[in-house]
Amino acid sequence: MGYVVQLEVYQGPFDLLLDLIAKNEVDIWDIPIATITEQYLEYLYSLQEKDLAIAGEFLVMAATLIRLKSRLLLPQEQAVEEEEEEAEDPRRELVQQLLRYKFFKEVGEFLQERYLEASRYYTKGQSVALYDLAPIYTQPVGKLALEELREIYDHLLRELAKEPPVHTISPGISLQERMALVRLQLVGKPRVSFRALVKDNTPMEIVGTFLAILELVRLGEIRVAQNTLFGDIKIQPYALELEVNA
């Protein structure tokens, strides 16, 4: 069955590498590739031991590191063959990528901080506070017909007159099972809609699926968005880019 994990706190292979370089207190321009590769692979193994899936990007980086390590171990004959041309450090491209990524990661952190600061300033809560400056409504009542208005009113009164309905709750399927169903639907998709998750449209299914979604939000597995009141709910796996199917 598809299983979704998030790789600890690392945003990707560059993030993991930068962390290893920082922990080893080595110069980024002179990375001890053998040591770092070893630690990088160790980390991936530790994930495997915990039965966690490893995202493809992390494996690609592992291959790159191993290739770099083997090139650095080769005797420098090739460099001599290249004559005057200065032998390029094979680590150079990786370091440039790392520095580039590091800069944007830091800007991201700067933005996070600025957001927290900015969110303490509240703007005006209502936009109606203007005299003689009401919005222009191009559709004040839309296509609403008089007859509809009567039907809506009748319907409301009929609902009001009804005895409160008695719902019997059958055991049905458990919350855990509902959550598993939602996870299954999300595998390999950028997002699914709530309406698509609810197939039979029974109250039990709707409520059960909704509870499962709330629980998954609480667990940080998914994010939800609803653009309009009573609109469909869109469900996305959280931090999709770090997920893979086991």
Added chain:
Amino acid sequence: MKLAEARVVVEGLIFAADRPLSAQEIAEIIGLDPPAVEALVEDIRSRYADGALTIRRVGGGFQLVTKPELSPWIEKLGRPVIHAPLSPAATEALAIIAYEQPVTKAEIEQIRGVRSDSALNSLLERGLICEVGRKEGPGRPILYGTTAKFLEHFGLASADELPLRSISE
């Protein structure tokens, strides 16, 4: 909390609230009684004497607005254009007001079974309903009714011309 501090908090709350705040609501947040809140609001209003803003009482609450004499300037900012049709919630509230008018928010909410503040705001902004008076009794709640604009949109001469309700009920 000192009064000067409370005054600043009240000002901030009225500015930032997404609806007109009643003295009662403010009182609950800051832990004073409603008359004390009313006094603070008066204090804020008097401090606004030589500024652009004032506090008006609307729908049983306080709202921060620009002074009316500034409207010719503010109109130059342009009126926002909204294309959205009426929401289902607002449509329900409109149906109730049309048939039950004059009617209070509480009565509308009782029929709908849900809070209806934003539905009423939307109808007020669209000019389809207006405040038509106050109901006698505790709190003297606002009574709402439909406007001439409402009748015009549906081609009615008066609210009496609304279609009769079905007999089934």
Added chain:
Amino acid sequence: MKLAEARVVVEGLIFAADRPLSAQEIAEIIGLDPPAVEALVEDIRSRYADGALTIRRVGGGFQLVTKPELSPWIEKLGRPVIHAPLSPAATEALAIIAYEQPVTKAEIEQIRGVRSDSALNSLLERGLICEVGRKEGPGRPILYGTTAKFLEHFGLASADELPLRSISE
């Protein structure tokens, strides 16, 4: 128009606008030059000293906001949180778009080293980035750029407040 009157109009305009207003926009409405507007804004800000409000400069304009120390009180209003904090993935992607725009998803993913679909979706949903065109070439991929809301969301006066790009890179 006298300066005192102009000050009141500026305050009213900044309050009433639903977006940060630039000194230039205000200047055009009231018929003064932008430096005079800046001076009036400073005057208004100093008059706000013992009140709840202040004017911040954001996204190239002025915006009336509550003072930050009031935020614990205003949170009690339960105003819906419009902007939940962004994930680290989304802020990384946003940082790249801010500096490299116009930029494609593939280019962002190349810098981040990971897929970025949900990061981009989240930024698009919040209106912090938008599609600004298509890149010439195979597949004509979408180009992304930041929106006016981007600076406002992070309380940045202008893009100059972003960290300088290091020279080493």
